[in-house]
Amino acid sequence: QVQVAESGGGSVQPGESLRLSCVANGFPFRTKAMSWYRQAPGEERVIVAGISADGSTNYADSVKGRFTISRDNAESTVSLQMNNLKPEDTAKYYCYAHLRPGFNLVGQGTPVTVSS
Secondary structure, X not given: OOEEEEEOOEEEXXXXXXXXXXXXXXXXXHHOEEEEEEEOOXXXXXXXXXXXXXXXXXXXXXXXXXXXXXXXXXXXXXXXXXXXXXXXXXXEEEEEEEEEOOXXXXXXXXXXXXXX
């Protein structure tokens, strides 16, 4: 089955950390760019971080220096390490697999809540 599945979300206090994981199945993972997006209640979905097939990374300005995206091609997994979380990071986080131009595979999302 062709799919991606996220895990690792939860509720934390400001300043704490979380690590999100996305496991991919059914496509040649190592050849595909992967991204994490997030969508806060009432807002549009926006990109957080991306990683190309060759490991190049890019980040939204709001998370630079705090979040790190990485991939493990042997495990077909992409991760998002989130440090120094802030209340404005509260959102549902989605894993995207960019299978071909104009066609992305998206997971169900995992919620992250940052609150004191």
